[in-house]
Amino acid sequence: MNTPKLSIVGVGPGEPELITLKGLNALTSAEVIFTPVAAEGKPSLALGIVQSWIRPHQAIVPILIPMTRDQVMLDTAHQQAAETIAQELSPGRSGVYILLGDPMLYGTFTAIAERLRSLAPSIRQEIIPGVTSISAAAAATETPLATGSERLAILPGVREQSAMGLMRLLGQFRQIAIMKAGPALPRLMDALQTLGLVEDAVYVERLGLPGELIVRGNELTRLPRKRRSYLSLLLLRQRKSRRKSKNLWPEAKTFPVHLIQLQNKRVVVVGGGPVGERKLKALLAAGAHPMLISPDATDQIQAWVKEERVQWRRRSYVRDDLKGAHLAFAATNDRSLNATIARDASEEGVWCNVADDPLLGDFHMPAVHREDGLVVSVGTEGQAPARASALRDRIAQWLALLHEDAQHPHHSNSTSRHA
Ligand SMILES: C[S@@+](CC[C@H](N)C(=O)[O-])C[C@H]1O[C@@H](n2cnc3c(N)ncnc32)[C@H](O)[C@@H]1O
Structure with a gap:
């Protein structure tokens, strides 16, 4: 008896003629055609592409591959897929697994191949390349x-x-x-x-x-x-x-300022997680009375809310939140929402800081060191926040040494001699 065979055929991205001759031969001679679908009852794109070559005697078996990043759901689907294929391909029966583009580029079969191999080692697998999208x-x-x-x-x-x-x-x-x-x-x-x-x-x-x-x-x-x-x-x-032009970075256009009188300005922070908390902390240190827009908030933020230092609108962001604001901070964990806030802010004429993409928005938060009568702020054009913090710490250490020097000049002189 012939060993069963499964050809994994890339059918190209859409135009039916972009399947290879070898793929077409495998497709037309197969008894079973496995075709991935994103949900039960949904049409298969790959099947739509090769529809005109399919003959009535060929069995079509949908393989459910849900569109999710949930690994448990995916593992279950891949295992189920391997079991279905193993059951269908009895000795002597050949099948094809069709998919969009090329099987080896983000293809749905890759995760099934190994499972099928251990479940049904007698099934010969052959990958037939396709035209990638x-x-x-x-x-x-x-x-x-x-x-x-x-x-x-x-x-x-x-x-x-x-x-x-x-x-x-x-x-x-x-x-x-x-x-x-x-x-x-x-x-x-x-x-x-x-x-x-x-x-x-x-x-x-x-x-x-x-x-x-x-x-x-x-x-x-x-x-x-x-x-x-x-x-x-x-x-x-x-x-x-x-x-x-070697320097791909957009030309430096930073204009450093230290804002004052924030207590009288409407300042909006969107996002109540650790990033939002950091922004709020910096704003509170500058005397602002910020408003937080977020369905939830960290314990620390909730404590500030209780102390009436932060106002909290406990809900999702809407564009109207920016009305009348002077500054906005897009600090959610949703990149595209942050980009939307930046765009809304620009249209509303509100200065905006975007936590996860410093090149969007209007201003960066520098790393700050404060002491009596002195504010040191360090910025890196948004390129390297960690470097800015490290440099700020070095400057703070150096300042501490200077102060020590001023208080104990002899001790400090001897230190520098040893150094
Ligand atoms: C799961 S991947 C499959 C890629 C496929 N194996 C390939 O070789 O192109 C799906 C992605 O392929 C791209 N793609 C596939 N077919 C396409 C088409 N007809 N037009 C544009 N993009 C397509 C899109 O980026 C889509 O999000």
Whole structure:
């Protein structure tokens, strides 16, 4: 009896002709077609792409892969998937597992492969590559991914979309491909605008599928600011001229001031976690009566609320919270909410500090050392807060030594001689 075989076939990102010949042969000769779905009863994108080659005698078995980051749910789904495939592929029966793009690039089968191997070692697995969404997008937009000795970075989409994160990568890679760009597009646009990079970007949504959308460069600023489809990516290819100017950091434009009379100003902090607490602490030290907007708050903040030093609106942020404010602090643990607050603040004419993306917003919080009649503030253009704190501590130590010197000149002289 023939050993059962499972071909894992990348069907390309959308256009049906982008499947390989080898993939098509495996697909048309398979008895069972396994196709990932995000929820029970939902249509499978991969299946939609190859629909016209499917014959009535072929069995279609949906494999549920929920769209979640919950590892327990995912583990359960992957185990269930391996069991379903093992049951279906009796000896002599061949199957294909189809998926979008290429199987080895953020593919849903990778986590199933090992489980299936230990559950049913007799099933031979063969991976048939496919055209990735990145290469199809590069072709459709005539954007080279890399030439000569250039480097390409591929990002899964979420974390590195801050101006700061992109900034770091842009020093090392000429080109960046950001998957799942649509859901975070407003935030990504903020980062691109901050860095003057909108011109270098192209956004590709539902490539080769109904509703395809390709938007380039400055056209992107005209797209309505909202979360968009998950089936999307952004290619960012830096202009050569930009790469030549070594300093990618936007020109320093810091104007240091020490604000006074904060007690009479409306100061709003959004976010009642440890970051919000730090902002509130600094504001209280400056005599402000800040207002916190947050559904919850740390114990320390609640103590300040009890002492009536902080006003607390115990609910989620709404834009009206910024009305009449002088300063705002976006200090929630939700990056895109912080970006929204920064944007609202800019439209309302309120100065805003963004905790997790110092390049957004209008001002940074320096590291501060205070003593009688003296305020030392240290800033690093938002680039290295830890360095600012370390430097502030060194300065404070040095000041302490100076004071000691003033009080015990002999002792200090002898110390410096020994040094
Ligand atoms: C789970 S990953 C699968 C990637 C796939 N294995 C590949 O090789 O392209 C899904 C991501 O691929 C990208 N993608 C897949 N098909 C696409 C399409 N037709 N148009 C734009 N982006 C697509 C999007 O970034 C989407 O969030």
